[in-house]
Amino acid sequence: MDHVNAGTIAVGAGQEEARGIGSDGMTLRQMLKRSRQAYEATGCYRGITNPCVLQRDPVRAELFHTRLLSALIAGREKTRMISASPYVREVSELAIGIYTPEGDNIAQSTGIQAHSRSMGEALQWMIEQDWEGRVGIAPGDLFWFNECSIAGMHPADVYDILPIFWQGELVAWVVTVIMEMDIGAITPGCMPVPNIERATDGIRFAGEKVGSRDQLRHDIHLKCELSFDMSDVFLLDRKGAIAANIHIRGEVEKMIGEFGLDYFKSAGGELIEMERRNQLARLRRMTVPGRYRNVGVFEYFMKDQPLTWLAARKDVIRVAPVETRIETSGRVTIDLEGAGEWGWHSCNATPSGMWGCLSISLVQTLSCDGRANLGSLLPFDLELPRNSIFNPQDTRPLAQANIWATTIESFGVWLTSLSQAYYMRGFREEMLGFRSAFAIAMAGYDQYGVRRPMVSGTVGTIGAAASAVRDGLSPGGAVPVPHVDVGNVEIWEQFMPYLDLSRRLNPYSVGPGKYRSGLSMPTISLIFGGRDITGGALLAGGTYNILPNLGLGGGYPGAKLVRAVVRNTNAMELIAEGKPLPAQLGHPAHPDFASMLKGDIWLPHHVPEPFELQTGDVVVDANGAAGGYGDPLEREPGRILRDLEDGSTTVDIAERIHGAVCHQREDDGCWEIDAAATSALREQHRKDRKARAVPVHDWWQGVRQRLARREFHPLIAEMYGSSMAMSPAFADEFRAFWALPATWTPEVK
């Protein structure tokens, strides 16, 4: 390939932009501006009102997309093989996208689906900043990006960017994202929790040109080696990404040779426009238009965190009404009006992060045919109130390691709305509740005597939601990656100084219903073999305690996350005495780690501040589960018996929740159900429900009186106060619903 000295003419204020590296001699900035104006004017991507290139020959269009997708998938596989990270090899935390010169996603590989738009936002920021003129963009240039104040889900997701040229013209970009286990953050690993300042997140790259002619710069190599404990892992991941990008560039060049440059350029844009139209068609076909309202509550416990800025040492709770409006045209607005104010913690969302989570939720539901791209998102509008937890206005000073924590929870709520819309249209099997999770992170000297951060990959251990036709998976419902996995103990234990004591499913985690959620798979880890270890959380969401993991259609909530740290234990003595260690979570009221171990039990009710760990300590991570579907009293006896057989429920739960009277036969140990007793018990449960029920008006009066007397926790008062201050509309609606005076505020003035 010829090396093109592109974009050499700097552009100052007021100057005409010179011949650029884009189409027809335009600069990328000009192309981007033109594309946006055309979209504004027509409502169609790039103003493509007639996607005739694809429609003229649908077979050729399919051939083109097949070719593109297979190049991306092959590139992704190549990266997986080179990587040194179990996050990549075992859990597939990577993805590759191909972009138009304007930075719009045409197609994406499998893998983590959050970045299709945000990688484009990174490109567009570079274009807007005139990378072409001021930095230079040439064939073979390598750029890195993880600056989340501009684009991205969190700094641990590092983008490798490679421009693709054809005869001197930039015709596409390829971008690979890999989640890194170590970017040099202040506390363990890549997603620190207690920090508030950006410098403590770890290393950041904002489109930095890190190499040319397909080779990493030597100084960047050295910088990485000096910056991270796990520089080999970081560098091998990056090299895998570069190799994948180079591979895809080669495939794109071949495609242009086969299909022609004009076809390639037109088809790329038309694929986006066609997907926009298809997405609208899906929404019209699969949902009922209307207004769907659900609510999310977000907790940020910072009071005990070792912060550098004392003003940030406070706990706050935020409420966010999530209103989804589906129009008859298929357009959707997700409106978070009423969300509370942002705060000094690393969990504020960003618009980029919110779009990322929308992308995740769509790829696994509406747009799951492998064609997802920017067009999947174009029918959507996100209303993110300025300065709310979803849209802080100046994120530059802020740590952003845990954008996920807020974004993913809000889209868990949104998916409830989508499920309701599906249900009304009769797509009962498509209903879906999402929950996320967090996992243990550590830093210190590992079992090989090497000092480094360590993070486990247990985010896939949550129980997935039930639909209206079947039970949820046990486990299998991690949000970020459709190809969820947990990996093998034998691999994870090579990376962390611990012994996994349990992969037993937790019957108490289930969201019961006619169809139950999946069971979560708690992990119980015995710290062993390392030294000077600091523990912490790898936060990905799902830490919240106030709102449960709600069910659908009368299904009960799933369990909440349980975390326990048991220090100064007698575990090593028990081993020496030949006595068993806890190997399951057990009953929530008297868990096995409490009954079988002696030690200091700490049950952090939120994401914990960093804590010391030593050999013999035990860390319990028990993720929750999503909700069930339908009335648990309607659960088929056969399903209950099957659950009893495989330990997915207990006889106590069967009676209390499902009204099923079951016995275990003495001769063969099999379970059987007493049909008559079950019928009677279910009838009794229904009577008891009625007896407990309160007329809505009475309930409303009771709550209203509490509100009038301001009988709530100061954190709750502050939460409502924040939302009411942020949104007069929310305040008005709140007061009107509860018939409160116009001057009422939740906080005592």
Place this chain on the structure above:
Amino acid sequence: MDSRQEPLRAQIIACDAGGTMTDTIIVDAQGRFSIGKASTTPHDQSIGYIESLADGFGNWGIDFGDRAAALLGSVDAIVYAGTAMLNALITGTGSRVGVIVRRGDEDVFIHQRVSQSWLGLSYADTLHHAAHHYPPPLVPRRLVHGVSGRIDCLGKEVIPLAEQEIRQAVEALLDEGVESIAVCLLFSYINPAHELALAGIARDVMRAKGREVPVHLSCKLAPISREQGRLNTVWLHAAAVDTGRKQYEAIERSLHQRGYRNPLQVVLSHGGVANIRYSRLHESAFSGPIGGLLGARFMARELGIDNWICADMGGTSFDVGLIRGQEPLIEREVTITRRIFNMPTLMMETITAGMGLYVTVDPVTQRITLGPESAGADPGPVCYDKGNETPTVMDCALITGLINPHNYLGGKVRLNVDKALRMLEEKCARSLNVDPCYIAEGVLRLIASQMKEQLRTTLSIRGLSPVDYHVLAYGGAGPLLLALYTEGLPFKGVATVPWAAGFSAFGAATVDLMHRYEKSVGIVIPHGAGDDWKSRMGEAINAAWDELESQARDDFLDEGLEVDAVAFKPIAFVRYGAQMEDLEIRSPIRRIGSASDLDRLLEAFERQYEQTYAGVAKHERAGFEIFDLGIEASIPKVKPRLRRRAPASPQPVASAVKGQRRIHFDGHWQEATIYDMDALVPGNEVVGPAVIEAATTTCFLPIGRKLRMDELAVMWLE
């Protein structure tokens, strides 16, 4: 296949018992062969096998029933490949297995490896959360027991084995009536002490209870890391080997009763062959699908061509494998029926792309969609006229004229073209407002495109290029679209064979007696390591190879074979420090005698690594690690020979031309010449547009393409 001369002596017989058909190849002492076919009889595969054998001899005009003793008495080797072992997995009809795992892992068959909730689904379904589901648990929860005891990742005992828990577990399993016990403990591939001790205690308990069942250990059967695939493998062995071996023994008995005198041999998933008394017989579970790759290896050696990419098209899937340096690639994990097994298996990548796939138009996006569901054998495509009204790829091939409605399966099945056309019109063409023939041809181009991408991807993710590879197509449907799915890729050559439909059975006949062994080790060579360290590591490597060779000799002896003839090939799995994946390196030297010998091994790794991933991905500063070593041990066996015949005229004889037929291709109807494949002889050339038909396969040749049959009857597309 040569059906025109009486064989002197049947020397090798091999079969491939698939889900519906059992193919048998009979090779005579001159290397000539005949392929027979019969329906598979799953309840007793020996019945279908003998019928297929009779059909094969029938092709030579020989009545097998009358002359069985004479015919089989002279046969040196009979080899089996097929589904007998797999059936136990698919149907759940294997032994009742009890399982012992480490305490805390008792739910492993319920939660499974989470990736098993989406592995094996179509691409769209892998994205679609609501489509994810687990295959049924292999073992009921009540038959899985956990016992305390832990070996850590360095191979050290951290928690002693709890003897009492083992006793209780074994007693409980015996009380449940299990017929065997499968054991998989963490890190047993590094330190097997706990598994071995457990087996000893279990035997004590059994003796005390007066009931003994086999105890199968993961450290013996699949000493490879990743415990979940290892456990599945031990289960497979425990559950399926007895059932499978009984099927093999029934076939062997049936053959012995008819005069065959030697043991039946079975193809193993890594490409070797073993006596059916082989201790790790579960390795034969995946033998059917790999037969074609073994045939391809044989062809590579016969033709003296190193590198091949092999394509097998069936009813629902398109399988692609690689032969590099005349050796097939091997992987250590294989997915069978959506479950992962740790089992060295010839690399084969599969996509959903077969002749039976349904063709639909998405009501929302108006996209033409292929599969993932397929019509199967019953009711089959629309043209079978057995009730299905959803068009399939096969219907499209029929509508376009590429398939002869009167010659399907040698004319045994008549195909209804009109109905296929009507349904394609109603179900697809009308909604897109296009000519159904446009759709039919487009479907063939789409599926060929998916197949082409699979060929391209299989090569490219390994850093390989089509310019270094020949294509070999087989399977009944393999040659039909060969010209389409290889079009535009710069392969060195594109070939198929007249016996493509029986190629898997052919492959099974070509295999040496070969076993493969692996062992986990902990070889670390830091960047800049000195000669002393390298020498020490070399000694450790040699010790492991010695141990594996000794094990191989023992196994061959147990099978009653002569060990002096065994040839060994040492293997090392090398990676850069900290990497998650390694590359299988055939060691350039037999043993590591010095630091420089180790350097030669590492240089071989770096060469292969650079070729596979690109130079930018090299990272020698991280040092090198070898966590697994292996050997291949083989004893040569008699094989078929391809008969070389002097080339005849390029012009096929007149009787080879069956006539003309209209085909829809390149957007319009055109006349194509129809040839009888069996009437072509070496030297003949056929120019497209043409369709070359045999009873069980069809090869389409578009305009501008030429087919040439070489001296070995290999058909080359040019």
